[in-house]
Amino acid sequence: MRAWKTAIAACAIAMCGSASAAYAQDKTITLCWAAWDPANALVELSKEFTAKSGIKMKFEFVPWTNFADRMLNELNSRGKLCDLMIGDSQWIGGGAVYGHYVKLNDFFAKENISMDDFLPATVYAYSTWPKGSKNYYALPAMGDAVGWVYRKDWFARPEIQAEFKKKYNRDLAPPKNWTELKEIGEFFQGREIDGKKVYGAAIYTERGSEGITMGATDAMYPFGFTYEKTPGKYDMEGAVNSPDAVAGLEFYKSLYKCCTPPGHSDAYMTEDLDAYKSGQTALQMNFFAFFPGIAKDPNVGGEKSGYFANPPQKVEGSTLGGQGISVVAYSDKKAEALEYIKWFAQPDVQAKWWKLGGFSCHVKVAGAPDFPKSTPFAGEFLKAMGSVKDFWQEPTYAELLQAMQKRVHDYVVADKGTAKEALDALIKDWTATFKDDGKL
Amino acid sequence: MAVGTIDRIAERAARITPFGAANRMRGLSDRAIAWIFIMPSILILLAINIFPLLWTVYLSFTNYRANQPGRPVQWIGTANYERILSSGDIWGYLQVTAHFVVWTMLIQVALGLGLALLINRGFKTSSFWTTVILIPMMLSPAVVGTFWTYLYQPQTGIFSYIIDVFANVGAVDMIGSIHLAPWAIVIVDTWMWTPYIMLLCLAGLRSIPAYLYEAAEIDRANGLQKFWYVTLPRVLPFLMLAVLFRGIENFKMFDMVVELTSGGPGSATELASINLKREAFESWRTGYSSAYAVILFVTVFGLGNIYVKALNRVKS
Numbered sequence: 001m002r003a004w005k006t007a008i009a010a011c012a013i014a015m016c017g018s019a020s021a022a023y024a025q026d027k028t029i030t031l032c033w034a035a036w037d038p039a040n041a042l043v044e045l046s047k048e049f050t051a052k053s054g055i056k057m058k059f060e061f062v063p064w065t066n067f068a069d070r071m072l073n074e075l076n077s078r079g080k081l082c083d084l085m086i087g088d089s090q091w092i093g094g095g096a097v098y099g100h101y102v103k104l105n106d107f108f109a110k111e112n113i114s115m116d117d118f119l120p121a122t123v124y125a126y127s128t129w130p131k132g133s134k135n136y137y138a139l140p141a142m143g144d145a146v147g148w149v150y151r152k153d154w155f156a157r158p159e160i161q162a163e164f165k166k167k168y169n170r171d172l173a174p175p176k177n178w179t180e181l182k183e184i185g186e187f188f189q190g191r192e193i194d195g196k197k198v199y200g201a202a203i204y205t206e207r208g209s210e211g212i213t214m215g216a217t218d219a220m221y222p223f224g225f226t227y228e229k230t231p232g233k234y235d236m237e238g239a240v241n242s243p244d245a246v247a248g249l250e251f252y253k254s255l256y257k258c259c260t261p262p263g264h265s266d267a268y269m270t271e272d273l274d275a276y277k278s279g280q281t282a283l284q285m286n287f288f289a290f291f292p293g294i295a296k297d298p299n300v301g302g303e304k305s306g307y308f309a310n311p312p313q314k315v316e317g318s319t320l321g322g323q324g325i326s327v328v329a330y331s332d333k334k335a336e337a338l339e340y341i342k343w344f345a346q347p348d349v350q351a352k353w354w355k356l357g358g359f360s361c362h363v364k365v366a367g368a369p370d371f372p373k374s375t376p377f378a379g380e381f382l383k384a385m386g387s388v389k390d391f392w393q394e395p396t397y398a399e400l401l402q403a404m405q406k407r408v409h410d411y412v413v414a415d416k417g418t419a420k421e422a423l424d425a426l427i428k429d430w431t432a433t434f435k436d437d438g439k440l
Numbered sequence: 441m442a443v444g445t446i447d448r449i450a451e452r453a454a455r456i457t458p459f460g461a462a463n464r465m466r467g468l469s470d471r472a473i474a475w476i477f478i479m480p481s482i483l484i485l486l487a488i489n490i491f492p493l494l495w496t497v498y499l500s501f502t503n504y505r506a507n508q509p510g511r512p513v514q515w516i517g518t519a520n521y522e523r524i525l526s527s528g529d530i531w532g533y534l535q536v537t538a539h540f541v542v543w544t545m546l547i548q549v550a551l552g553l554g555l556a557l558l559i560n561r562g563f564k565t566s567s568f569w570t571t572v573i574l575i576p577m578m579l580s581p582a583v584v585g586t587f588w589t590y591l592y593q594p595q596t597g598i599f600s601y602i603i604d605v606f607a608n609v610g611a612v613d614m615i616g617s618i619h620l621a622p623w624a625i626v627i628v629d630t631w632m633w634t635p636y637i638m639l640l641c642l643a644g645l646r647s648i649p650a651y652l653y654e655a656a657e658i659d660r661a662n663g664l665q666k667f668w669y670v671t672l673p674r675v676l677p678f679l680m681l682a683v684l685f686r687g688i689e690n691f692k693m694f695d696m697v698v699e700l701t702s703g704g705p706g707s708a709t710e711l712a713s714i715n716l717k718r719e720a721f722e723s724w725r726t727g728y729s730s731a732y733a734v735i736l737f738v739t740v741f742g743l744g745n746i747y748v749k750a751l752n753r754v755k756s
Contacts, residue, residue, distance in 0.1 A: 413705040416706050
């Protein structure tokens with residue numbers, strides 16, 4: 001009899017254990033994002049959320065080159081892997097129209113979360129659909145733009161300064177426009193520094209995902225490239241292939257040809273970082289999100305590197321990076337996911353986020369008077385965010401992106417045709433896509 | 441076991457068999473019983489192979505997009521097929537695919553047969569070398585693609601270094617050059633799959649009876665004649681089979697090339713299968729990509745059938 005009682009008690013304890021385990025399991029939410037430095041900072045930050053709420057966090061981080069592929073498949077298949085998604089800015093149209101993201105207006109109103117507390121450019125880019133409307137599908141989570149890093153220590157060397165001044169009749173300093181940037185690239189290309197051959201600039205040329213589009217548009221925006229003549233009208237003729245757009249694309253190709261290291265024909269964030277950190281290049285194009293890591297790098301960090309926002313040419317313009325955080329509509333744990341967003345939106349959490357390496361979009365953090373001086377790149381980040389432009393955020397963005405990847409890579413890397421022909425072909429591709437989508 | 445015992449067991453088995461079941465089985469023909477046995481396999485085949493194929497054919501005549509479930513699916517006739525067949529870009533991808541398939545087959549057949557003839561001589565360490573040669577074939581194509589990107593790296597890669605040592609041409613950018621990249625993927629595929637051709641050729645060579653060579657010796661045939669009249673006819677069916685398998689595989693090559701070049705530079709190595717994947721799972725043009733898949737399927741199926749007929753002729 002005693003044996004039976006012991007067995008029953010053991011079973012009861014085991015059942016209670018499994019029930020509490022199941023309960024704990026229920027209180028776990030999964031956040032999906034790209035695998036990069038800020039994601040590690042977010043893991044650290046989220047420990048505080050778990051401590052306060054009792055909700056455990058799981059993270060699904062995918063390398064950038066596969067991020068869109070993997071996560072858009074997840075959303076399109078109505079998967080339940082992610083409860084929270086820090087999706088790319090261009091996904092917002094599809095997220096809203098196809099119902100992947102939960103509309104957050106009622107939640108924001110209920111919890112007194114005001115979009116006025118976030119930088120207007122980030123709210124517009126990361127949260128709204130249709131663009132500029134008051135329909136919010138994400139909370140701005142990670143402000144970002146494409147910027148530049150340069151070898152401050154090389155720039156400071158007297159012999160290099162003297163030679164540069166002799167050649168270009170000006171001081172070697174961060175460029176004021178794209179012409180100057182190219183001159184710096186040409187100056188360093190093939191130069192020997194400390195017994196090692198170095199090159200001008202590591203820029204984006206990647207073919208598979210979005211690399212060359214992010215890089216080329218970074219040059220084209222300052223030259224005056226726009227997607228439409230009239231916003232919202234899809235009238236691309238004369239805008240996408242305008243003389244300014246052609247000049248911008250030609251310039252980007254000339255920069256690729258003159259000033260990149262050998263074999264730099266399929267490079268994106270990681271490859272640019274590798275080239276710069278290994279001391280191969282004087283300049284590096286990359287997202288600001290990587291700059292905290294560069295600042296801490298033992299080889300090129302500290303005083304060895306300086307930072308500047310994308311230089312203007314005819315106008316100011318930088319390619320937008322960054323993401324908003326959304327609740328996935330197929331999640332079974334929307335309440336917990338919303339709780340995370342409520343916690344994340346708090347100013348003190350945002351301040352900690354910035355300290356850990358995330359780029360907060362909160363006005364109390366990014367708008368604080370001491371913010372520009374808080375890191376060597378904070379001021380340039382704010383400058384860049386003042387003139388950011390994004391790729392199409394349409395529901396068909398992936399199709400539009402594929403077309404641009406092909407046309408631009410064909411022209412810039414594979415020497416196929418002229419810039420005008422590439423952009424004309426791009427208009428044809430985009431027109432077909434918009435017609436198919438009923439927009440034209 | 442005694443005969444009486446077996447009879448007793450059979451009698452007992454017959455007694456305990458339910459009457460209904462026995463009658464039902466007794467009423468079935470051999471053909472019906474055979475159908476019962478193969479029906480599960482046929483149903484599975486229909487469900488996972490034939491139905492998707494037919495469904496793909498149906499979708500190819502529509503504007504369906506898998507990422508837009510709410511959108512009305514419209515029958516658009518042959519519009520997808522017309523769009524694909526009149527697209528210069530698609531013909532370009534098919535040309536890239538043809539270049540890849542033809543050259544990999546030619547080079548691999550020559551090298552594979554050569555290696556098989558060498559290994560078949562049975563020299564002292566031939567077993568060891570057979571194992572070494574087979575290693576690339578055992579690796580994952582994605583891994584092979586990834587590590588060859590390092591070997592091809594113009595500044596630090598060993599491939600560029602070796603070319604420079606022998607040809608003194610400086611750093612060679614195999615992946616970044618529009619002219620060299622199509623050959624870069626041919627080289628990697630050849631490195632990986634020549635052992636497969638070699639293995640099948642070796643099986644063919646080992647199946648040739650020695651008396652045929654003895655008879656050729658008696659007829660005073662020289663080495664070339666023995667190869668032409670004895671070896672080649674016997675190995676040819678094996679070789680053709682290897683080409684069939686590899687040809688089909690290379691027509692739908694994806695993973696190795698994606699890892700190595702992502703289809704670039706530009707579209708220089710964008711094989712049809714890579715482009716199909718972009719259309720189907722990045723752009724989500726499901727109807728369009730279904731038509732694309734059907735065209736590729738018909739092409740492979742048609743070419744495969746012609747080839748199999750030729751193979752049968754060679755065998756007979």
